[in-house]
Amino acid sequence: MSSTVTLTIDGVEIQAQPGQTILKAAEAAGVYIPRLCAHPDLTPHGSCRVCTVFVNGRPQSACTQPVAEGMVVENASERVTDLRRQIIEMLFVEGNHFCMFCEKSGHCELQALAYRLGITAPRFPYQFPARDVDASHPDILIDRNRCILCGRCVRASRELDGKNVFGFVGRGPHKRVAVNAEARLADTDATAGDRAMDVCPVGAILRKRSGYTVPVGQRPYDRRPIGAEIESARKPGA
Amino acid sequence: MGDDLAEGIRQICAACGNDRTRMMDIVRQVQARYGCVSSRAMDLIAAAVSTHRVEVESVVSFYAFLSTRPKGRVIIRVCDDIIDRMRGGERVAKAFSDALGIGFGQTTPDGLITLERTACIGMSDQAPAALINDVPVTELSSDAAWEIARKLKAGTPPDKLVQRIGDGQNAHPLVQSMVVNNLRLAGPVVFAPLETGAALRKALAMSPQEVIRDVKTARLRGRGGAGFPTGMKWDFARAAEGPRKYVVCNADEGEPGTFKDRVILTECPDLVFEGMTIAGYAIGSDTGILYLRAEYAYLRAYLEDVLERRRKHGLLGRDLGGRERFSFDIRIQMGAGAYVCGEETSLLSSCEGLRGDPKNRPPFPAQKGLLGCPTTVNNVETYCCVARILDQGPGWFAQLGSKGSPGTKVLSVSGDCRRPGVYEVPFGVKLAEVLQMVGGQEAQAVQVGGPSGQMVGPPEFQRTICYDDLATGGSIMVFGPGRDLLEVVDAFMEFFIDESCGYCTPCRVGNVLLRGQLRKIIQGRGEPADLENLQSLGTAVKAASRCGLGQTSPNPVLSSLKNFRSLYETRVRENPDGLQPTFDIRAALGEAERITGRKSAVFAQ
Ligand SMILES: Cc1cc2nc3c(=O)[nH]c(=O)nc-3n(C[C@H](O)[C@H](O)[C@H](O)COP(=O)(O)O)c2cc1C
Ligand code: SF4
Ligand code: FES
Ligand code: FES
Numbered sequence: 001m002s003s004t005v006t007l008t009i010d011g012v013e014i015q016a017q018p019g020q021t022i023l024k025a026a027e028a029a030g031v032y033i034p035r036l037c038a039h040p041d042l043t044p045h046g047s048c049r050v051c052t053v054f055v056n057g058r059p060q061s062a063c064t065q066p067v068a069e070g071m072v073v074e075n076a077s078e079r080v081t082d083l084r085r086q087i088i089e090m091l092f093v094e095g096n097h098f099c100m101f102c103e104k105s106g107h108c109e110l111q112a113l114a115y116r117l118g119i120t121a122p123r124f125p126y127q128f129p130a131r132d133v134d135a136s137h138p139d140i141l142i143d144r145n146r147c148i149l150c151g152r153c154v155r156a157s158r159e160l161d162g163k164n165v166f167g168f169v170g171r172g173p174h175k176r177v178a179v180n181a182e183a184r185l186a187d188t189d190a191t192a193g194d195r196a197m198d199v200c201p202v203g204a205i206l207r208k209r210s211g212y213t214v215p216v217g218q219r220p221y222d223r224r225p226i227g228a229e230i231e232s233a234r235k236p237g238a
Numbered sequence: 239m240g241d242d243l244a245e246g247i248r249q250i251c252a253a254c255g256n257d258r259t260r261m262m263d264i265v266r267q268v269q270a271r272y273g274c275v276s277s278r279a280m281d282l283i284a285a286a287v288s289t290h291r292v293e294v295e296s297v298v299s300f301y302a303f304l305s306t307r308p309k310g311r312v313i314i315r316v317c318d319d320i321i322d323r324m325r326g327g328e329r330v331a332k333a334f335s336d337a338l339g340i341g342f343g344q345t346t347p348d349g350l351i352t353l354e355r356t357a358c359i360g361m362s363d364q365a366p367a368a369l370i371n372d373v374p375v376t377e378l379s380s381d382a383a384w385e386i387a388r389k390l391k392a393g394t395p396p397d398k399l400v401q402r403i404g405d406g407q408n409a410h411p412l413v414q415s416m417v418v419n420n421l422r423l424a425g426p427v428v429f430a431p432l433e434t435g436a437a438l439r440k441a442l443a444m445s446p447q448e449v450i451r452d453v454k455t456a457r458l459r460g461r462g463g464a465g466f467p468t469g470m471k472w473d474f475a476r477a478a479e480g481p482r483k484y485v486v487c488n489a490d491e492g493e494p495g496t497f498k499d500r501v502i503l504t505e506c507p508d509l510v511f512e513g514m515t516i517a518g519y520a521i522g523s524d525t526g527i528l529y530l531r532a533e534y535a536y537l538r539a540y541l542e543d544v545l546e547r548r549r550k551h552g553l554l555g556r557d558l559g560g561r562e563r564f565s566f567d568i569r570i571q572m573g574a575g576a577y578v579c580g581e582e583t584s585l586l587s588s589c590e591g592l593r594g595d596p597k598n599r600p601p602f603p604a605q606k607g608l609l610g611c612p613t614t615v616n617n618v619e620t621y622c623c624v625a626r627i628l629d630q631g632p633g634w635f636a637q638l639g640s641k642g643s644p645g646t647k648v649l650s651v652s653g654d655c656r657r658p659g660v661y662e663v664p665f666g667v668k669l670a671e672v673l674q675m676v677g678g679q680e681a682q683a684v685q686v687g688g689p690s691g692q693m694v695g696p697p698e699f700q701r702t703i704c705y706d707d708l709a710t711g712g713s714i715m716v717f718g719p720g721r722d723l724l725e726v727v728d729a730f731m732e733f734f735i736d737e738s739c740g741y742c743t744p745c746r747v748g749n750v751l752l753r754g755q756l757r758k759i760i761q762g763r764g765e766p767a768d769l770e771n772l773q774s775l776g777t778a779v780k781a782a783s784r785c786g787l788g789q790t791s792p793n794p795v796l797s798s799l800k801n802f803r804s805l806y807e808t809r810v811r812e813n814p815d816g817l818q819p820t821f822d823i824r825a826a827l828g829e830a831e832r833i834t835g836r837k838s839a840v841f842a843q
Contacts, residue, residue, distance in 0.1 A: 043402045046598045047742050049782040059781040064598045090747035123771075124751050149740070167292035168593070168740075170298040171576070173750055175740030180292040183278050 009070035022073055024163030032227035032232025033075055034084055034113055035116075036091075036201055037150035042159055045151045050087050050113065052057035053080060057206055060078040081117060082102055088113055089122035094126065097202075104203030104220025110148060111202075112226035134179070136186035139208050147177055147204040157196035165190045168194040177204075245558055246271060254511035258287040259609065261297050261591030264303055266574055267685035268732070273349075285580035300593040300739075302575030303532045306685040309572055310345045310352035312337075315369040318496050319358035320729040321715060322650045327366035331355070331740065333380035334368075337387035341822025351477055357577060357733055357822055358494035359533040362652035363659050364717070369395040372535040374417050392659055393472045407504045412540040420500050423675070425646040426638065429662050430621045433555050434508045442515045442559030450476065451521040453624060456632035457644050462488055462580075462617030463687070464786070467622070473613055474604035475521040477665055478612035485514050485566075486608065486615045489587060490531045492577035494733060495713035498648040499618040501660045503530075506546045506622060509691065511568055513621025518566040520613055526568035529585050532575050534789035541570060553575045577737040581785050582615040584739065595741050596785040607840055615710070619648055628717035640666030647712070651676045653685075654718030669708060670699040680717040684801065688713035689730035690790035690798040693723070723802055724809070726758050727794045731756060732792035745788030748779035764810040772806075773799060 004015045007022075010033050016025030021044060026033050046064040051216040053062045054074035060071075074080055091110060099105050131144040149168070154177065157165040165188050169178040182186035190196070192207055200206075216222065250267045254260040256639050268275050275283070275298045298304045316322075316331045331342070334353055338346055345352040361367035364376035373396040375386065386399055401434040403409045404418040421429065421581055454469030463652060463729075475483060487510060493497040502510065511778030514526040528540060548554040556565045576594045578584045583597040607613025623645055627635045637643045643665035645819075649672065652658045656677030663672065669686070673679050685693050686703070689709035692710070694701070701707050714808050717726060731753040740746045755772050758764050783789045799806060824839045831837055 039265060043596065046778050046784060049743050049784065054780045061784070066600065079325060083782055086748075087743050088773065090743055090751065093751070094659050094743075094747045115264055124775075125754065127750070148743075149746070164290040164292060165291070167296045169292070169295050170591075170740065172740040173746060174736040175746065178295060180290050 005067050005069050007069070007073060009073040010076050011024065011059065016067040018067070020067050022053060022055070022060070022065050022071075023069055025067050026062065026073075026075070026231050027030060030231055031075065032230040033062045034116070034145055035063055036109060036113070037152065039152050039156075039199055041195075042155045042199070044151060048080055048091075048148065048150055049088065050084055052083055059083075082214075084113075085117050085119055086123075088117060088119060088201075091148045092119075092122045093124045093126045094129070095147060096131065101149065102146065102203045103206055104146070106214070106216065106222050108203060108221070109201035112221040115221070115224045116227065129175075133184050134183075136184035137184070137190060139192035139209055140185060140190060141206045142177075142185055143204055143206070144176060145204075148202055148203045149175060149177065150201060151177075152201065153177065153196045153201040153205055155183075156199045157190075157194065163189055163194070163196075165196055166195065174237040243272065243276075243279060247279060248286060248550070254287075254385070256671070257591075257687040258289045258293075259400070259589075259591040259731065260552065261287070261294070262571065262574060262588060264591075265294070265298055265571060270811050274305050274732060274798065276306060276308070278392055279467055280306070285695045292419045296505075296593050299593065300576065301532075301573075304574050306757060308349070310347070310350050312350060312371055312396060313352045313354060313369075313385075314340075314390075315356040315359070317353050317357075317361065317365065317367045317369075318355040319362060319365070320726055321358075321362040321495060322365040322367065323366040323729070324653065324721065329380045330366045330378045330383045331370070333383035336389070337384045346391075351387075355493070356533075356575070357736065358496075360491055360497040360500045360531070361384050362495050362497060362614060363650065364418060365652070370399060370403065370532060372400060373397055373400060374415060374533075374536060374796040376416055376418075383584060404754075407540070408508075410540055412543050413504070413537065415536055417504075417536075418502075419504060419656075421501055422657055422659040424662065425662030425664070427626045427635070427646045427662065428502060428506065428619060428648050430825040431628075432506075432509055432512075432625065432629060434512070435551065436549075437485065437625040438553060441561065441628045442564065446520045446522065447514060449610050449628065452632045453520070453625055454632075456623075456635040457625045458620070458623050458627060459643070459705060461619035461647065461711065463709070463711060465705045468616060468620055469470060471604055471616075473519050474602070475523075475607075475612045475614045477790065478605045480800055482525065482607075482611050483521055484608045484611055484613040485517045485526040486582075486585065486613055487514055487526065487528045487621055488580060488582065488615055488687050489528055489534065489618050490573055490577075490580035490585060492580045492737075493690060493711055493713050495652050495685065495688050495715040496711060496731075497649040497652075497659050497711040499539075500534060501650075502618050502622060502648065503541065505535070507541055508548070508621045511545065511548055511620055511621075512553070513624035514568060515558070515566050516624055517614060519564055519622065521612070522566045523614075524567070526566060527589060528570045529569060529573060529579070529589060529609075531573045531579075535572060538570060539573065542618070543569075545599065551562070557598065565572055569782055576739075577733075578739045578785070578787050581787060584785070585615060586613065593739070595739050596787075601633075611659070621713075639664045640702065640704050642706045647703060647710070649710070649714050650712045651678075651714045651716065653716035654678060654681065654721070655716045660661070663703070665704045666702050668700055668702050669694070672703065673699065673716070675714070676714075678718075680718055682715045682719050682721065683717040683726075685715040685717070685726070685730075685794075686710050688715070689733055689794055692793060693727070693801060694797070695801050698801065705804075711717070723798060724805055726757070727798050728753065728756055728760060729790075730794035734787065739785075742782075742784035742788060744779045744782040745791060746781055747786070748783075748788070749791050750774060752776060752779065753791060755797050759806060759809050762809055764806075765813060766807075766810050768810055769799065769803075769806055812837070 014029040134142040578595040
């Protein structure tokens with residue numbers, strides 16, 4: 001028995017470590033599977049569903065599903081891509097995203113995924129929810145209009161900072177990220193140095209006084225599409 | 239008052255061992271005693287059990303029966319299920335509201351009574367119904383609502399509202415409820431008599447492996463909806479390593495139109511507990527947990543009493559059966575109002591004192607379940623089947639029902655039929671036969687399996703109830719000729735929106751969008767292309783959702799689109815001017831017109 005697992009992604013055979021998730025295994029082989037809630041330093045969450053792939057014909061989230069010998073994974077097909085587009089569009093209409101004047105523009109993973117998947121305008125009607133902004137903290141801003149509930153901040157605070165600054169409250173469409181205080185971030189032990197403030201894929205958690213420092217044209221996703229860093233590492237011949 | 243709160247919470251937490259995994263018990267008690275779990279209460283609880291305040295808030299804000307803002311000492315929860323609405327529930331709701339002088343979601347100024355709506359409380363066969371705190375009141379009329387409101391305002395305690403007492407064990411001194419069983423057909427598996435302890439004795443005379451083998455030979459599949467083979471699940475749980483193992487009984491029964499577990503727990507709790515004990519022996523567990531939905535809290539004292547009696551009779555406790563060293567006990571874990579907690583991994587989250595979010599799979603509960611330990615989660619009825627299989631033998635069981643689906647199924651039938659209630663039928667029965675039995679032959683549609691199941695019409699009535707054809711966890715809702723089926727579909731979508739945990743995007747957002755598209759069609763603003771949009775969005779939500787809730791929530795739309803397509807087609811039309819019919823220029827201008835105080839000169843009408 002070899003200690004690696006062989007599977008195929010869109011017909012291409014790859015080797016993976018037993019116990020690895022499909023997402024990680026694909027990444028190691030230079031195959032990008034779009035994702036939002038997954039983050040390399042955090043335990044998988046499985047909430048955004050952008051990483052959905054078909055495994056032996058059945059939908060699974062690649063960030064949580066472990067590889068298995070002989071697995072047939074469908075990642076870049078039209079039906080998977082359309083599924084992902086619909087999910088991204090849902091996230092756009094669920095919140096209030098005005099990319100053109102958002103500090104995170106050009107750095108935003110949601111925006112970058114929309115570009116990569118060729119979304120020009122969402123097919124669903126905007127929900128225009130009333131969401132709040134918390135600017136109480138001297139160094140950090142929370143703009144819940146842009147929050148996509150990926151839970152990265154919640155996990156980073158726990159797993160990387162050893163704190164518990166954030167948590168989910170409410171249920172269903174009323175679910176939101178709350179802070180570990182009655183209402184204000186300023187009343188928690190959050191600091192600008194927390195890793196939790198680095199991981200937001202969108203512009204919902206920002207450090208104050210750091211926006212717009214990179215000129216348009218030179219921002220990370222101006223230069224190359226999201227996922228390109230993974231694909232450029234593709235092994236020759238794979 | 240403030241210090242009373244601090245002292246009260248200290249006591250409640252201490253009585254729960256200051257154990258944060260018992261958060262559900264803690265917050266339920268705080269809610270009951272103080273009418274809410276206030277901001278200060280959350281701080282105090284967090285400090286007492288050494289957790290973070292936001293963790294407490296995440297739990298309190300999740301469950302419908304808990305709240306951070308004060309509620310009345312009496313809470314009236316009017317069941318807002320579609321069946322109740324069909325039986326005059328709206329009139330009853332209005333009567334409560336008029337009599338109390340408050341709207342839904344409000345509390346009387348004296349802080350006495352709060353009025354709310356709630357999802358199906360498991361009384362669809364005696365709708366319209368409501369819960370007054372823990373007390374179910376059924377077959378309501380607007381007169382009855384006025385009368386109840388009058389008495390409550392005069393200070394009558396909720397349990398004194400019950401005047402007529404239901405049949406069977408509903409009359410037990412510890413139940414004393416007006417709920418009736420409506421048990422109309424008792425079958426040989428669940429509702430036949432069984433000498434208490436007989437099945438357990440037979441099980442303990444065998445090895446655990448032999449018990450599992452019998453359950454497999456009987457080809458028992460789960461009765462909760464998913465239909466997983468029970469013996470196989472137990473094999474996994476038995477084989478998995480863990481410091482301890484758990485046997486969990488899923489009595490969350492939240493699928494609208496399902497109320498058979500209510501009747502089973504009322505009339506044959508011993509059978510359920512015996513099945514759980516046998517499961518404990520089979521997988522090597524010493525702890526059973528009955529997860530009881532908050533709506534059935536009125537059965538709790540009675541069930542505790544049954545457990546106590548079983549302890550006295552040596553059917554629970556240490557060294558059962560003498561021969562092998564096997565100890566097993568059962569406790570009851572109350573829910574707090576969340577349909578999703580019927581999903582087995584959400585249920586386990588809830589038992590761990592967390593929000594009822596489902597967990598990522600793998601690992602499956604049989605490998606790593608409650609607190610990381612191997613756990614088998616089974617439905618109430620499944621445990622009844624287990625006890626009967628051990629008593630009567632797997633061969634006897636396997637010859638009941640149909641080839642692929644041995645045994646019987648307990649159905650709960652509601653809606654437009656003459657004899658709503660509970661029927662234990664052999665698997666393989668035709669839907670038409672069921673309709674005949676219940677007096678619902680005129681049905682234009684039947685919802686099989688609740689909102690998460692399928693809506694079928696007369697061409698499908700010859701199909702059979704079994705795992706391979708029309709599967710159901712028990713819910714059968716009958717809709718007569720006069721009903722607007724799209725309103726039914728809409729009510730089901732509203733239910734899923736309210737009950738989604740909100741963890742994953744497709745379910746949290748997709749269901750809201752799906753309902754929006756549906757309402758557009760219902761209101762006559764839809765175009766033919768919208769049918770395709772519904773189909774594609776529904777398909778996406780099903781495919782991409784994380785748990786069974788989202789994976790089935792589009793079913794009302796998708797199954798009605800398939801089986802009742804003309805209902806949609808007659809309501810949509812091509813828009814002659816080629817403009818988007820969803821766009822209403824007058825509405826779009828409305829707010830600006832209000833602010834400026836003048837009307838648009840261009841788009842005047
Ligand atoms: C949203 C949702 C709600 C559920 N509610 C229940 C329930 O109330 N009772 C139940 O037994 N199973 C329910 N289930 C199924 C459980 O997840 C699980 O499959 C079942 O309890 C296993 O028991 P069984 O194999 O004996 O049927 C539900 C599933 C989902 C997705
Ligand atoms: S499908 Fe997703 S949002 Fe819906 S209940 Fe399941 S995990 Fe929660
Ligand atoms: S990246 Fe897998 S679900 Fe979000
Ligand atoms: S560009 Fe602002 S959140 Fe994405």
